[in-house]
Each structure stands twice: as structure tokens, then as C-alpha cells.
Amino acid sequence: MAGMFDNSIVLEVQQANDIVDVISEHVSLKKKGREMVGLCPFHDDHRPSMNVNPAKQIFKCFSCGAGGDVFKFVQMRENLTFPQALERLAERANIRLRKSEVRRQRTEVGGEQPEQVDPNRLAKANAWAAKYFQKTLEDVKIGKFARDYLADRKISSESIKKWQIGLASSAQDGLVNAARTQKASLKLLEQAGLIAGQNQDKFVNRLMFTITDVTGRVIGFGGRTLDDSGAKYINSPTTVLFDKSNCLYGLEQARHEIVASGTAVVVEGYTDCIMAHQFGCGSVVATLGTSLTAGHGRMLRRYAKKVILIFDGDVAGLEAANRALDVCLAQRLDIKLASVPQGKDPCEFLLTEGKEGFERVLDEAVDVFQFKWDRLTEKFGKEDTLAGKRAAIEEYLDTVATALQAGRISEIDLGLRVNQISRIIGLDSRQINAELNRRLRRAERAADYERRGQSGQAIDYGQGLAAAAQRETLEVLLNEPALYDSVKRKITAEAFDVPILGQVAAILFETLDADANASLNQILARTESVELGNCMMELAQAGQAKGNFELRLAGAMETIARYAAPGQEQADRAGTVEDQRQYLRRIHQDKGRENRHSVGMVE
Numbered sequence: 001m002a003g004m005f006d007n008s009i010v011l012e013v014q015q016a017n018d019i020v021d022v023i024s025e026h027v028s029l030k031k032k033g034r035e036m037v038g039l040c041p042f043h044d045d046h047r048p049s050m051n052v053n054p055a056k057q058i059f060k061c062f063s064c065g066a067g068g069d070v071f072k073f074v075q076m077r078e079n080l081t082f083p084q085a086l087e088r089l090a091e092r093a094n095i096r097l098r099k100s101e102v103r104r105q106r107t108e109v110g111g112e113q114p115e116q117v118d119p120n121r122l123a124k125a126n127a128w129a130a131k132y133f134q135k136t137l138e139d140v141k142i143g144k145f146a147r148d149y150l151a152d153r154k155i156s157s158e159s160i161k162k163w164q165i166g167l168a169s170s171a172q173d174g175l176v177n178a179a180r181t182q183k184a185s186l187k188l189l190e191q192a193g194l195i196a197g198q199n200q201d202k203f204v205n206r207l208m209f210t211i212t213d214v215t216g217r218v219i220g221f222g223g224r225t226l227d228d229s230g231a232k233y234i235n236s237p238t239t240v241l242f243d244k245s246n247c248l249y250g251l252e253q254a255r256h257e258i259v260a261s262g263t264a265v266v267v268e269g270y271t272d273c274i275m276a277h278q279f280g281c282g283s284v285v286a287t288l289g290t291s292l293t294a295g296h297g298r299m300l301r302r303y304a305k306k307v308i309l310i311f312d313g314d315v316a317g318l319e320a321a322n323r324a325l326d327v328c329l330a331q332r333l334d335i336k337l338a339s340v341p342q343g344k345d346p347c348e349f350l351l352t353e354g355k356e357g358f359e360r361v362l363d364e365a366v367d368v369f370q371f372k373w374d375r376l377t378e379k380f381g382k383e384d385t386l387a388g389k390r391a392a393i394e395e396y397l398d399t400v401a402t403a404l405q406a407g408r409i410s411e412i413d414l415g416l417r418v419n420q421i422s423r424i425i426g427l428d429s430r431q432i433n434a435e436l437n438r439r440l441r442r443a444e445r446a447a448d449y450e451r452r453g454q455s456g457q458a459i460d461y462g463q464g465l466a467a468a469a470q471r472e473t474l475e476v477l478l479n480e481p482a483l484y485d486s487v488k489r490k491i492t493a494e495a496f497d498v499p500i501l502g503q504v505a506a507i508l509f510e511t512l513d514a515d516a517n518a519s520l521n522q523i524l525a526r527t528e529s530v531e532l533g534n535c536m537m538e539l540a541q542a543g544q545a546k547g548n549f550e551l552r553l554a555g556a557m558e559t560i561a562r563y564a565a566p567g568q569e570q571a572d573r574a575g576t577v578e579d580q581r582q583y584l585r586r587i588h589q590d591k592g593r594e595n596r597h598s599v600g601m602v603e
Contacts, residue, residue, distance in 0.1 A: 007514075007525070007526065009086075009097065010086065010525050010526070011522065011525055012095060013086055013089050013090045013093060013095055014057075014069060014070060014071065014089075014521070014525050016089075016093035016095060017070050017089045017092060017093055018054075018057070018070075019052060019054070019057045019058070019059060019069065019070040019073065020036055020052055020054050022070050022073060022074065022089075022092075023036075023038070023052055023059060023073055025214055025215045025255075026041055026077055026214060026215075026302065027039055027040075027041055027050070027302045027303075028259045028302055028303045029052060030048070032051075034053070034054075034055065035051045035052060035053050035054070036051070036052040036053075036054065037049075037050065037051055037052070038050050038052070038302070039301060039302050040061040040063060040064060040066065041077060041298075041302060042061060042064055042066040042076055042077075043061070043063060043064040043066075044298065045061075045063060045064075046301075046331075046332050046406075049061050049062050049063035049064075050062075050066075056519065056520060056521055057069060057070065057521045058520060058521055058524065058537065059073055060537050060541060065534055065538060066534060067533065067534050067536075067537030067538070067541075068524050068527075068530070068533030068534065068536070068537055069521050069524035069525060069533070070089065071085045071086065071089065071524070071525065071533075072524065072527075072530055072533040072534075074088055074089060075530050076530055078119060079119065079240065080119060080120070081528075082528035082529075084118060084119060084120050087120050088120055091120075092215075117191050117239070117240050119240050119241055121185075121188055122188060122191060122192055122239060122240060122241055123217045123218060123219065123241060124188075125184070125185060125188035125189055125191075125192050125194075126192050126194075126217075126218035126219065126220065126221075126241070127217075127218045128182075128184055129175065129189065129192070129194050129218075129221070130164050130166060130208075130210045130218050130221075132166070132175060132178050133166025133167055133168060133208040133210075133221075134164060134165070134166040135166075136166060136167045136168070136169050136174070137160070137165065137166045137167035137208075142167070142169050143167050145226065146167045146207055146226060149207065149226065150165070150207075153271060153347070154275070154351055155271065155274060155275070155278070156278060158278075159274050159275075159277070159278050162253070162277075163209070163210065163253075163274050164210035164212075164218075165207065165208065165209060165210070165274075166207075166208040166210065167206075167207060167208060168201060168203035168204055168205065168206045168208050168223060169204075169205065170204060170205040170227075171201070171204070172200050172201060172204055173199060173200055173201060174201060174204075175189065175194060175195065175201045175203075176189075176195060176199045176200065176201060186199065191239065192220075192236065192239060192241075193220075193236045193237040193239060193242075194221075194236070202234075203221065203223040203234070205225065205226050205227050205229070206223030206224055206225055206226060206234075207223065207224040207226055208221050208222070208223050209221065209222040209223070209224070209249070209270040211235075211236070211242070211247060211249055211288070212252045213241070213247070213251075213252065214251050214252050214255055215252070216252050217241070219236075219239075219241040219242045219247065220235060220236030220239070220241065220242035220244075220247070221235070221236050222234070222235050222236075222249070222270055222288060222289075223235075224270070233289055235288055235289060243295075244287075244288040244289065244290055245290055245293045245295050245296070246293070246295035246296070246299065247288055248266075248285040248286065248287065248288075248296060248299060248300070249270060249273055249285060249286040249287070249288055250273045250274075250277070250284060250285040250286055251285050251299070253277060253282070254277070254282055254283050254284060254285050255303060256282075257282035257283040258283045258285075258303045258304050259303050259304075261283050262304060262305040262306060263283055263304055263305070263306045263307070263308060264283055264284075264285060264300050264303065264304035264306070264307050264308075265281070265283050265284045265285070265307075265308045265310065265362065266284075266285055266286070266287065266292065266296075266300075266307060266308070266309045266310065266324075267284055267285075267286045267287075267310050267346050268286060268287060268310075268311070268312065268317075268345075269286060269345065269346075269347065270286060271347045272284075272286060272310075272345055272346040272347045273285060273286035274347075275346065275347040275350045275351070276346060276350060276358065278350075279350050279354065279355045279358065280355050281350075281355060281358055281359070285300075291320045291323050291324060292309065292320075292323070292324035292327050292328070293327065294327055294330070294331065296327070297327045297328050297330070297331035297333060298331060300328075300331070300333060301331050301332065301333055304333070305333070305334060306333065306334040306335075306336070307328050307333050307334070307335050307336070308335075308336050308337070308338055308362050308365045309321055309324050309325075309328075309335065309336070309337050309338070310337075310338050310339070310340060310346055310361070311324075311337060311338075311339060312339075312345070317339075318375075321337050321371075322371075322372075322375065325337070325368050325371065325372065325399065326398070326399060326402055328368075329368065329399065329402045329403050329406055329408055330402050330405075330406055331406070332406045332407065332408060334408070335368050336365035336366060336367055336368065337365055337366050337368070337371050338361050338362055338364065338365035338366070339361075340361060341361075346358070349361070368399070368403075369399075369403075369409075369413075369417065372395075372396055372399050373396070373417075373420065375392075375395075375396075376392050376393070376395070376396045376424075377424065379391075379392035380392050380393075380424060380425075389425075393421070393425060396421070397421075397432075397435060397436060397439055398439060400414070400417055400436060401436055401439035401440045401442075404436070404440050405440055405444055418432050418433060418436070459500060459531070459534070459535050459538065460498075460499075460500060461498060461500065461501065462498035462501065465559055465563070466497075466559065466560065466563040467498045467501070468559075469555075469556040469557075469559035469560045469563075470495075470496045470497075470498055470501045470505075470556075470560065471498075471501060471539065472552055472553070472555070472556035473487065473496075473553060473556045473557065473560065474496075474501060474504055474505060474508065474539050474543075475539045475540070475542050475543030475546065475552075476543055476549045476552055476553045476556070477508060477512070477553075478508065478520060478523070478536060478539055478540040478543055479540060479543045479544050479549060480549045480550075480553075481512050481516065481517065481518060482516070482517070483549060483550065483553055484509075484512040484516060485516065486553075487553070487557065488509065488512075488513070490557060490561065491557070491560060491561075492509070493505040493506045493508075493509045493510075495560060500531075500532070500535055503529075503532055504532060504535055504536055504539065507523065507526050507527055507532070508523060510526070511523045511526055520536070520540055523536065524536060524537075
């Protein structure tokens, strides 16, 4: 449990990181009553199902069950252990931690922990490398050619600093030698993909684009060749921090503008993105040498309602744009396509036409169905074979089915599109609708399968009356800690023999022994395990919904005492859920009658 650490330090870090601010770095939140709501990043969420309570400093997803305090969110979102999350949030709040406060060499059950890559240390290694690349670019002699290239591309000195652009020199071991001189960890640099075998640099004679996540951590690099050797661009390999299929260049810089405007503009290149921001178009992000993926779509959906994709007008660009449309439709994003005229890339176009010309291109973006229809009619007219015509029709029907499944097409629009298809291929509209229904069922099955794959396993709370009473006790105490005084005189945490409930009870009782008025947030701060955090949130939510705390606690305590009594019959411990409900209901009714009789006697 988090009690292994100095609790005052844990609470200081927790209180210094407002949960709304932290979650807002990953998800767009909107106010709803006293709480904030947003799309849950822990499952494929299409309707805002995550609630954030600013007063209690907790979050809860009512779809996948994820919940907890700010530590649990960061642990789940960034795949960190509790010590790593503590260090990450301390760094965010500029709180200095001694290493002894965040490092543990052994597991709680004993034995050495297997070696794992620490994302925090990897991010620091990347940040060190980014500074090294920037200093190399600034070097009077070594960096001149690269600086001249940037000047020729009209990238300003302000943009170079803002985007942390650097240079990997032509030396095969420049980074390696610098790391040795400054006693930086070669092993970490290798884990980050910056060193490749025989202690040689991975990036050589390349302009270096620093890739950050939405919170500003350096997670990887993109390198553009300066001597036309090798691939034009190469990226960092996949690490615990970096996966190009789930990263967007510039999201850190564009996030606030995207949330404010509701629109994200997606381009293909680093310099396209940088130049757009340099001209004041602040909602632009870039993919990292890949087509738009489902991961990109999920990421964009957390911040934007609409996506405008700017694509190259060549065949490869058209095919990439076509695939991206279906990705965005499946993610319930409003998607449009725009193409920069005259065969220029966005960077060149901005330099000649400025912000106004670029915004005009965005205003003229084509609706997804218009693009798909134009593509269908063009292919249908050119194709001579039956197979080619059929493929064109099927591609269009797949798009319509995807839009239907995502709720992105109205009944009227659907009717119009069915009639369009009917006219072009000569099929009856009923046949087309039947084909669409088959594809829709297939799309819904695929979406349902994905949702099931993302949902976590249900927490095992045990079976029988004793387990139900243990759970009921914890539900009450998590909502009304003041009632703990009456509980601790009768039972200890050891009375909770359901494993998950016993762990919750141990943390809860320890916390309330130290502070009888401890809040749920403070209890969660003592909990390292994400699973335990989710469990506590589920118990607290269930308890709050039931209310009637004193009466429920009395019935639960009576049940626990009954099963803990020596010689007491245990056979019905594994009774059905309905048995448990009826028994507890009867206890509640009995207690209610006792209370009414007591009131009558007083009167």
C-alpha cells in the first residue's frame, strides 16, 4: 500500500495536482452540474461516461469501471507504478523527492522485482538527448548547414525553440560520446532507441524533430536526412513511451486551440505542422509517417468534434485519405477533406498564400460522403470489369454502414444515398437496404467485440451472506467514516476474509485509525494498486446510491458477528445472491421496526 511511503509526502503531491487540471491534459472536460464529464480514455468511449468530481478530487467511469484519485488516473493513463506516478506528479508540481521516497527494490511479498523500463527515466533520457541535439544545432560550425536549411524553409528561430528542433551530427558516435562525458546512462539511451548496437548513434546527420506527448514529456524523435542517405525520415522505435500509431505531433501545442474551436486539422509532415502554428493556425497536428489510425481517431475524439484532413493530391495521398475517412467515421468524428492546390505541401502554401489562404482551403473542405461519392462515380465510370465496379460499390456501402453504426447519418440522408446508388447500379432500393443491413450487423458485431475486449474483468467480491455483509460494511464506511468508531470496537480488518475486501479493509481501517475524518481521496492516496482503487470507487459509489448508512451498517455487523461466532453454522455462507438480498432486507426491516418502537416509547 502507499503507506510504505511517507504519507505526508504522498498527500502533499496529491493536493498539489488538481485532478481536473491533470485529466484535462488528456481529455476535454465539460461542466455538468457540480461535476465535470468527458470521454473515458480507458475504453472506446463514444458518449462521455467519465465523471470527475472537483470537490472530492476523484474520477469514475460509469462504463468501464475505472476510478480513483489523481494517482490512479496517471498510473492507468501512462502505465506507471505507484512510485513512478508519485514521482511524475511531484515533478509536475515542482516538488523535490528524495530517491528513497520513490524507489523500492523489493516487492511487498519479498523477492527482487523483475527489471522493467521506467517511463519516467526514459522520458528524462529523451529530454537530455533533446537538449544535446539542440546544442548541436546551435554549434557555430557543426550546426551551420542545418540552420541554413531551416532558414531556407523559413522556419523562425522562435519556432526552432518552441518545437525543440535539433541536429544529430554526422559523427557515428556523437551522442554516445556526449553521454559518456556527461555520465548519462547509455543503457537508457539504448532503451529509448537512440543508440543502436556497438554503441553507435541511431540518428546520424539528421535534423531532429522532438516529439512530445500531450503533457509535454519528450517521448521520441523524428529525424530528417540532411545528405539524402537512407530513408528521408526515420522515427524512434516503439517504446513504453512512444508508438507512432498512437501519437500525434503537435498535440501538446494544439490541444487548447482544438478544444476551444472543436476542430482538429491533421497534416502529414513535421514542417507543415510547425509552419501552420508559425502562421497562427494553432489547431494543426501531424501524423508521424503513418496513415490516420484508430488510435489517432480515439485521441482526437477526446478533444475535437470535427477533423479536417489535409492530404496530398497524388494517388498515395488519396488512398491514405480514403482510409482515414472510415477511421474517423468509426470513431464518431465529423470528418472533412481538404487538398492544397497547385501540388504544394501545406508548408509551401502557407509561405505563398498566408493564413488567409490556408483558412480558405479549410473552409472549402469536402464532406466525407461527397468525397466518397465522387470517388465511386469516377471508379464506376472508368472500370470496365464487373469485379472493379463491384469493389467500388462495396467500398461505398461499407462507408455508409460505418456511418450508420456510428450514428453519423440521418434517415433522410440515408434514403437519398440509397436512391443515388440505386440509380447508378440499377438495383432496387430494397436490395440495397438489405445489403446495408448485413454490413451494419457485421460492423456492430465488430464494435461489440472490441468493447468486450476493452472491458476489465469484474471484481470478485466473494459469495454468500458473510461476503455481502463485509462488502456492505465497507460501502458504508467509505461514505460515512464517522461510523468507524462503532465498528472498530467489534471487528478488525482480519474479519474480512474475501481477499479484495480484506485489502480494502486493511487500508481503510489503518487510515481511519490515523484520521477519523479522512476523506475518500485521502484513503485512495494510501492505495498503490489500480485494482484496489477501482474497487474502492465501486464500493463508495454503490454505498452512496443506497444511503441509509446506520441501518445498513447495523445489519451488516450483525451478519458478520453471526458468522464469526464460535460453533455457528456456516452452511449458508455460499447462498445465492437472492438469498443474500432477502436476508439483508429482513435485517433492515427488523431494525426499522425496532427504531419505530423506540420512537413510540419516547413519545
